[in-house]
Structure formats: C-alpha cells, structure tokens
Amino acid sequence: MVEFEEIFFIVTVLTYLVASGVYIWHLIANSKKAGQLGTMLLVLGLFAHTMALIFRWVDSGHAPMSNSYESLAVFSWGIVLFYLIMERVYSIRAAGAVVVPTAFIIASIALVLNNGPEPLVPALQSYWLWIHVSIAMLSYGFFALAFGAGFFYIVQEHLLKKHYQNVVIAFVIMLAVIGLAVGLWLGFGAWAHPLDVVNPVTHETSKQYSGTDILKIIGGGAIGLVIGIAAGFLAGKGASKPGFAKRLPSLDVLDEVSYRAIAFGFPMVTIGIITGAIWADKAWGRYWSWDPKETWSLITWLFYGAYLHTRLTWGWRGRHSAVIAVLGIVIVLFTYLGVNYLLSGLHSYATA
C-alpha cells in the first residue's frame, strides 16, 4: 500500500513538472495545442494525486492532514483541482503558467518530506482536526488564488502602462525575485538538515545549521536566481510580442477575481482561527497561548482585513490592492510553513 502511494505521488510530481513546462510554453509561444496538452497532463496528474491521497488515507486510517507531507499534499491537490475548475469556467489558461508550477513546487516539497504514515499525535486526535485544518486550507487556497490574480494584475498593468514595449527588464527583475525566494525556501525546507541542539541549562531546543547546510541554502538561492533571470528574459521577450495582451485577462477581471477570493477567504480564515481556539482549549486547556502559529495567524487575519478595509472604506483598487494580495501570500506561507521550521511552539509537531 505504501509503495502504491509513493509511486502514485512520484508520478503526480513528475506530471506536474512536465505540465508546468507545457503551460509556460503555452503562455510564451501562444500555442493552443500546448494549452490542451497542459490541461490533459494536469488532469492525469490530478488523478494520480487523488489515488495517492486515497491510499494514504486508507493506510493511515485518518484524513491525510496530520503532518507537513500530508497537509502539503492535500494543499497542492486542492490548488490543482480548484485551478482546473476555474480553467473550465473562465478559460484562463494563461494563469496556469503560475499556478501549475506553484502546485508542482508544493507537491515536490511534500515528496521530500514524506516519512510514511504515522499514528496521530494525541493532541490531534479530535474531530476538530477535520474542521480546523480543512477550513484553514480552504482559506489558504482562496488567498493563493487572490495572489495569482493580483500577480497577473501587476503584470498586465505594467504592460498596459508601457504600451507593451520594453518590458523585458521588468520581467527579469520580477522572476529573479521569485526564483530567489523559491530557491532559498527549497534550500531551507528541503535540502538543509539542521541538528536539534538542546540547551543544557534551559532545556530549550534550537536548530544548528552546519557549513554545508548554509552552502545548500545559498546554493538553492543562487540556482533559483539564475533560473528566474533566464525565465524572466524569455517571458519578457514573449510578452513583447503582439498577441500577448490577448492571453492575459483584463484588469477588470483580475481585480474582481482577487477581491472576490479575499472576500471569501477572509471569513474562512476567521472561522479557522476560532475553531483553532476552541480546539486549543480542548487539547491544551487554553483558547489562546500566543504560540508563533497563533500569532502569525492573527497577523494574516489583520493583513487581509487591511486589504478589505482599504478597499471598502478608502476606495483602493487596482495596483495597490493587487500588491497587498501578492504580499499576503508571503505571510500565509510563513504562517503555514515558516513558523513550523523557524520557530518552535505548540504547533511544532507539524514538522514531523
């Protein structure tokens, strides 16, 4: 059973990798066939992904939401499913060039972190696991969508302001930053293996990074940077060609999608925090103990609250709102993953 799950998951990750390339090619070269091929591959990948999750569920006997591997696997599954539905409804294949690689990266991190099924930590043995985690995931999905739309808003707005001329530099800078961030994150989360060091006096554990770990992190960043610059150059060249404008949705639609996604995601994350607090009370006897996860959830909540506030009361829209939606995903990712690795707290079983 475990082998089946692994095989399916490896197939999933490989399919997503190929699909990412095909989607990017579709966007740059405006090839309809590539677009259709990408969708086909993605559906295939989603099937394998679903099978992997089913095997995992059957094998472990609980919903696959208990550790990093499982939650990342479910998260990327949700992204792909949601994207395929959106593609069907709105025919926005261009967005696939960002969404599909994102799903690939998340799924491949999950693959690296996979330790096989484990029994549930006692703290997680509650039906609140279901409610809290799935609602939190759903809100993250909405925020990821808002990020995608906001990102494309910034790209399209820049192109329009520049009249679709001389846009290569902007693309290079943009993708270089993204590449650097993803590279560092990969180096940090997947390649480096810091040692847990226990302080003999305070009995607090901290992580110690060796020289090779630091090299791995820097190397990851450098590789990401180079790939980002190259991709930015190609994308910029592609975007300068006539017809690119057609493939990106209009500002109106992008602004609307970003806003709607946050308007749905915000109440969701609110409920996620409340259910988390109730669960915390049952598991640890306190509703709120300011552990890093809780603090960062609150920061996320405030940030998206600010998005809605500036929009509804100050009349912000367009680029300003899009920038908030894009920065928001960084906070979400930190809350979701960074906290587990960088800070220790009650939620730290998630690193297992």
Place this chain on the structure above:
Amino acid sequence: MHLAVLGINHKTAPVELREKVSLDEEKCGALSRRLLDGDGALEVVPLSTCNRTEVYVVASRPEAGQKEILAALTQIGGIPAAELEECSYFHEGDRAVRHLYRVAGSLDSMVVGEAQIMGQIKDAYRLAHKQESTSVLLNRLFRHALEVGKCIRTETAIGENPVSVSSVAVEMAKKVFENLEGKVVLLLGAGKMSELTATHLLSQGIATIFVGNRTLSRAEALADKFNGRAIPYDDLLDYLPLADIVISSTGSPHYVLRKGEVERALRRRHNMPIFFIDIAVPRDIDPGVNDVNNAFLFDIDDLNEMARANAVARKKEAEKAERIVGQEVENFSQWLAGLDAVPTITALREMAEAVKQAEVAKALARFDGDLSEKDRNRIETMAAGIVNKILHEPTVELKRVANERGGYLYVESMRRLFKLNGHKKTETEAVPGRRQAEKDEH
C-alpha cells in the same frame, strides 16, 4: 473535367468596375442558368462581395468557361468586354483551388485576416446549392474551402492582432475593462480618426458619448451623429469623472488635460480606471497622466507602433497559412486525380485481367496436362471474351458520362464498388474533412 475561376478583385479592378459587376441573389441565379444552359459549364458558383466578384465553374473542356463568363459579366455590368478582360484573372485546376483556399483563409483580402469572408463564401455556396448550380465537384471544393478557412483561423493567429489604430485602441480598452458595454465615452474635438474610434467603440455597446468642442454647434452635430450629448467645453472637468474612456483630438496648441486634473477626477470616481486615447498632434493630454494610478494613456504614436507590430506578426501568420493552403491544395488534387475516368478504367481492367489470369491458371491446373495447346488457347480466349464483354459497356459509359455534370459520381461509385483504391491513398485520407462533408449531405 476542368475546374476554373474567373474574377476581379480589389487588387485588379477599381471600385467603380467592381460595383458594376457586383451580383445579387437574382443576378447570381441568372448568371448560373446562362452558363449551365450554354456550352461547356457543368457546375457554377458565383461569389460576390464588395471586394471581389468571382465565378467558379467546372467545364468539360479546358478554358471552356472563360469566354462565356466574361460575356455574361459584361452583359450584367454593361461594360466593354475588353475593359473587364483586362482587369480579370483566370485560373484553372490546382491554381483555381489554391485561389479559393487563399480567399477563404482571407489571405487574398484587402485586410489580411479579416473574418467576414468565410461567411460570404458560405452564403455564396448555399445560394448556388439552392439554385442547383452545383454538383459533386464544387460541393466538395467549397465545403473543403470552408474547412481550410476555419483551419487557418484556428491554427494560426492571423485574425488575432488588430492592425488599424482604432481597433488597437478598442483592444487596449478591453484589456482595462473586460467589457465595454455600458461604458461612458468623452470625445474631445473632432477629427476623422477620433470619429472612427468612436464608431468602433459604439459597436461594442457603450452607453453614452459626451462630445466637447470649442464650437458648440460642431459638438452638437457630432453628438447627433453618435446619438450622444454635446457638453459645454468649459465644463469639461465636470464631465471627466463620469467618463470611462476619453478620446481627444482637439487642435489645441497646449495640453487640454493635465495630471492634477486627472488625479482629481479619479478620486471623484473612487479610482475606477479611465482609459485615455490621445490622437491629437501636438498632444492634448499631459504624458504624465500615464503615471497616475488607474489612468491609462495611449497616444497616436503608441497606437501606430502597436498596429505596425501587429501587422508584422500577421504577415508571419500569413506565411503559416500559405503553407496550410499548399498542403490542402495537394490533398484536394489527389482526390481529384482519383476521380479521373481514364486511370479508373485502367485500374478496373488491370483488376479484371488479374482475376482472369488467376482463374485460368487454376482451371488449367485441374486438367493436369491433358489438354493440347489448342484447347488451352480456346479456354484462354473464352475467359478473355467474358471479361471484355462484361467490361465493355461500363467502360464506354464511364468515358461518356465522365465529361458530364455529376459524372464524378459514377467514377467514384465504380472505384468504391470494385475496391479500386487498394494501391492508392483512399480518398478519405486524401481529403481531410470529407467525412464532415458527407455528414452535411445527409
């Protein structure tokens, strides 16, 4: 049988001449009747648009249709035959097929890549079909041409990038606002280009046009034309916050709209974007407006440059389309060659000969050498006689009808009934989309 086309188009004839030989439904019918009743033409499809008048015919002899078509068109147009002949082109065989495919792919259009020609061809073919002036060959040719046209539109980006300034402006506006329905346009000044752009926008369903001009009477005249409203020029800034799209082409020597004014207007409309098109030279709108958040400014140079780049891209796509045309012409002529009577008869004879020889050999083997040379000859003669007698009538008949209207039907039946396609590409392969054509027929 010979496929041919005779016609004039926007490249060969001035509009005055094209107008005269332009064919309406009635004239198309009359022309077809005349050609079919006369000597030579077996099938006719006239195609008449504002840029071309063409007559596709299938004739029994080479160049048979040319004189008759010229005569018919001369009569309809009331123009000297020599004048028409000078402006017309005449293509036969593969070149006629290629011509129609290029027309269908809008490679022969005034604006390469325009979309209307497909509909016009479809209408022309339907009319001819209704008037019963088409048969096997032109049916297949026109259906295939429509498929080729569709294929070019879907496989290449030939129709995707607008090549005129006003359509580029509309395209860009649609990248800001998904939908132009219900939008408000403010038109400042008057000029041919701005009127054209406004007309283009109107066709996209915009709600209102406000027209501002130094002389109010001019503004009113223009407003009447677009079913809009003239506004006092001095109140311009009061109307600015209402406008989603501003088109400016005044003769003013300095800026009509400045950055600060646009910023104020945007605040008043809660940052809903405004799309500015500045067609004036010298410019009417402060270029700094483009730096204002939610304001998008395109001046005449920007639009011209984009239109030019699009035209270059379109040319590249046209090359792709030409390749598709070349391939499809090849396919069609292969199918056509398969429908020629002579090779069909040869194939039939070869098949019969092979059967005969096999059967004779089988029969002789049974006699086991008991037969004399003379007996063997008798048997062979008898077998040959049977084959020849049976094949005689179909052969003669096929040769006769092959040059008649619809004769291809017999050749095709013969090929199908006797399975004569074995060594060749079957016609289903030769003409893609044939199955579609058959479906339409049923």
